[in-house]
Amino acid sequence: MKRREFLKLSTTMAGAAMTVYMPAGWTPARAAAKWKVGFSQCTTLEPWRVQFNKDIQAEAKNQPDVDLVITDGQDKTEKQVADCENLIVQQVNVLLISPKESAGLTGVVEKAIDAKIPVIVLDRNVDTRRITQFIGGDNVAIGRAAGEHAVKLLGGPGKATGNVVEIWGGMGTQPAHDRHDGFHAFTDKEPGIKNLLNNQSGDWKQDKAYNIMTTALRNNEKIDLVYGHNDPMAYGAYLAAKDAGRDKDIKFILGIDGLPDEGVTWVSKGQLTATFLYATPGAEGLRQAVKLLKGEQLQPVITLPTMLITKDNAQAILKKNGLL
Template sequence: MSTRFDGRSSAKFAALAFAAFCGIGSAQAADKQFLIGFSQLGFDHPWRVAMNDQIQAEAKKHPELKVVITNGQNDNAKQVADVENLLQQKIDLLIISPNEAAPLTGVVKKVYDAGVPVIVVDRSVLGDAYTMFIGGDNKLIGVKAGEYTAKWCADQKLSPCNVLEITGLSGSPPAQDRSSGFAEGLKKNPAAKVVASPTSEWQKEKAMPAAAAAFQANRNINVVYGHNDDSAAGAYLAAKNAGLDLKKMLFVGIDGLPDPTGAIVSVMQGRQGASFVYPTGGAEAVDWAYKILVKKEKAPKKVTLGTDEINPGNAAEMCKKYGCKSN
C-alpha cells in the first residue's frame, strides 16, 4: 500500500513543518540567556552601591539576563582593564559608568565597534561611539541648587553671601556641569558669591579637611554647596568642629538618597538645608538592555532622568516617595 500526497497535502505539510521549525526557533530564543557586563567605576560610595543594587534588582525580573558587575576602584586604568576583560567574556551588552570621560572613551569605542551595544550611565564619554546614554541633567540640577542658594541668601538678607563650593572629581562631566549650572543659578542674586572651590573628589573624608581649611581662611562663609551630599555632610562636620553657628548656615547637596545617613533623613533632622535627587539610572539601564537584547527595540541616543528638590517643607513626603530605609 502506498501513500499519495497531492499538491494541497504537500503544501499543508510544508506549512506545518515550517510552523514547527519557527516554534523551535522561538523556544531557543526565549531560552537564551544574555550576558550583560556592568563596569562600575567604584563601590566606595552609597550612591554607587544603590546603583549596583538597582541593577541587580531589575535584572532579577528578567531570567533572560545575567549581569556581571566589576569594580573599577575609582581608577581609570583598572576600569579600562575591567572592560577589556568583559569583552573577552563575550558579553552581549555593556553598561558602564565611567570614572572619567577621556580615559574611558577608547575602550568604550572598542566595545561598540565590536558590535556590542553599550549603555553609558551617569557620566558620559567623548564622542558618540555608544548605543545610548542614561543620566540625570547635572547642569539643570546645578542651576536649581544655585537658584535655591540665591533665594536663601536673599531671604536671610545677606550681602555679601559667601558660598563655599566643594567640587567633585574635577575631570568628570558631572562635576563640571554641577559647577557651571550652579554659577548660572547663583546669578539671580548678585550678593551671592563663591569664595572658594576646593575638591573632595566626591568623598566625605576629603571634604572635611577641604572645608576646614576654607573655614580657617574665611569664617564668614554662609553657604556650603557640595557637588554631592557626602561633600555637604563632610563640610557640616568641619563647620561644627570649627565652632561655627550652624543654625545660620545653609548646606546644600546633590543625590538625595533615602538611606539612614542619606540626605532625605539629614534634611528631616535639620543638618542639611536642601538636596536634589540624582537618580542612579541603574534600573533604567537594565530595562533598556532587556528591550535591546530581548525585544529587539531601537534605543534612543539619550534618556534624561528627572529630579526632585528635597527641603524641610517636603522631606517627610520625599521620604515616603523614595522609601527611606532604617538602620
C-alpha cells in the same frame, strides 16, 4: 511623589549621543540560553554607587533572560579599563558602563563598539558619539536648581548676599563641571554673592570635603552657604563646621543625591538645608539593554527626573522608604 513635584529637565545633554548608534554588523539575535549583559561600575566607595548597584541587581531579578556581570573599577581608571577589556573578551551582548572619567574610558568603549558590542553609558559620558544610548540626570539643570535655591536662601534675586563655599566632585568628571556651571548660571548674576574657593575638589568623598571645609573655616571668618556637588561632601562640610563650633552660623548647606538614608535623613534632621534627587540609572539601564536585545527601538538619551527635597517633604520620603 506627585508628578508635579519633579523639576522639569532638558531632554538633551551636552556630549550625549543624539542618535542611536549600533555597531556595524550587530544583530539582536540570541546566541545562548541567556543574554550576557556586562556592567562596568567605576567604584563602590561612594554610597550613591552602592545604591546604583543595588538598583541594577534588583532589576536583574525581574529579567530571567539576563545573566548580569558586574565589575568594580575600585575608583581607578586603569582598573575600569581592564574590567571593560575583560567583558569584551567574555563577548557580552551589551556593555553598560558608568565611567570614572570621560576621556580615560573613551578608548575602551570604542574598542567594545569595534568588537560589535553596543554600549549604553550611564551617568557620566564618554568622548564619543558612537554609543547606543546615554541615561542619567541632567546635571546642568540640577545645578541650576541648586543655584536658584541658593539665591532664594541668600535673600532672593537682586538682593542675595553672602559668602559661598563650593566643593567640587571629581575635576575630571562631566557631572562636576555641569553642576558647577548650572549653579553659577544663577549665582553669578548676584553681585552680593562672593565665592571663597577656587575649584576645590572633594572627589565626591565626605572626608576630603571635611578637610576642604576645615581650611575654609580657618581662612574665612564668615561663610553663609556651602554647595557640595553631592550629599556626602555637603555633610562632610557640615561636620567640619560643627567641630569648629560654627555650624549655627552657616545656615545653608546644599547637596545632591537624595538617598533616603543619607541626604534626605540629613535634611530631615536640619543638618542640610536641602538636597536634590539624583536618581541612579541602574535599573533603567538594564531595562533598556533588554529592549535593545529584543530588537526594540531605543531613544538616544533618557533624562532621569529630579526634585527638591527640604524639610517640607523629607519626612514623607523617609516614611515612604520605611525609615520613619
